[in-house]
Amino acid sequence: MNIKSLLETELWDVIEKNYHNENYTGAIDDAVFHIRDIIREKSTLENDGKDLINQAFSEKNPKIKLNKLRTKHEKNIQTGVRDSLLGIWGLIRNTRNHEKHDDTIEDAFSIILHINYLLKIIGKAKSSFSIDVFITSVYDKHFEQTEEYAKLLVNEIPSKQLEDTIFHLYGNIKNKINIIDSGYYDEVEAYLLDENYRNFQSLKLVFVEIMNRVDENSRKEIYIKMSLDFKTLDACIELFWKVYLILEQWEELGKRIKLRLTNIIVENFDDYELKEYQNKIFIEGWDYFDDATQAKIKDLYIHDTSDYYLEESKLKYKVNRVPIKIQAPLKIPEIDINEDEIPF
Structure with missing residues (x-):
């Protein structure tokens, strides 16, 4: 036989x-x-x-x-x-x-x-670690949004599954976003906005922690995947979340990608749905932007009639609620992203 x-x-x-x-x-x-x-x-x-x-x-x-x-x-x-x-x-x-x-x-x-x-x-047996269960834990409403909590959660990932986990986490982003269609005064929409911010911050904390643990090849793969998205995605919350995740590597992105992203943000400056995420990118990415990008951002806010404003050449803002601040040290090991390695 x-x-x-x-x-x-x-x-x-x-x-x-x-x-x-x-x-x-x-x-x-x-x-x-x-x-x-x-x-x-x-x-x-x-x-x-x-x-x-x-x-x-x-x-x-x-x-x-x-x-x-x-x-x-x-x-x-x-x-x-x-x-x-x-x-x-x-x-x-x-x-x-x-x-x-x-x-x-x-x-x-x-x-x-x-x-x-x-x-x-x-x-047929259940593994002691499940990527799906891990992703659920990242977006748990009781996630304590601190660096320590993110480290403890990431400690549960087997070293061999770090790369798979971060790819699943990245690919799952669009399923965790609430689309907001009205203003703050709608209680339901206000709750969904707050939930977005909570998920937004939790994702960033965990993403940074995993990226600090994977090897250089894995970081390179995720940056290449993100670069591909930046070349094709149109203006949407998903794109803004992904830009926010990679702010620390802004200088490593190809020039065409940076110009495209800047153009998308500028063109959609008055889009209510994107406004809050856009401002977080401007605030936390300010020091990573070159002079030309900073000048475009300044011009937007100088002519803006809302309650956002510039002070002492640094972008600051105020809203009708207390903004969430990221507490993790947003530092990911540097890596060169060669545009020749991106398939188009």
């Missing part, structure tokens, strides 16, 4: 080379290492061997829960998988580490099929 047709695709991809070359001991090792990596990924643990298995599938506080662990039957499944994995490590992996083995195709067939069976069970 063809073993390929019986295995999960990922497992077959891992063992295929050694199995075809009739290196059955190597194929067994590949399968064992694969299930170890799956357990690490789901549990967010970095250790190995019996320690990894016991922590991941412990009875009291398992990192991987195969079910609700309420009934005796459910608990038997949890301990059974744990014990089976311990057996694989003790009988199969460790023995092959300490002495040479020359496994037959029958050995490989039976061992790999058993690992495949365990992988199917573990694959």
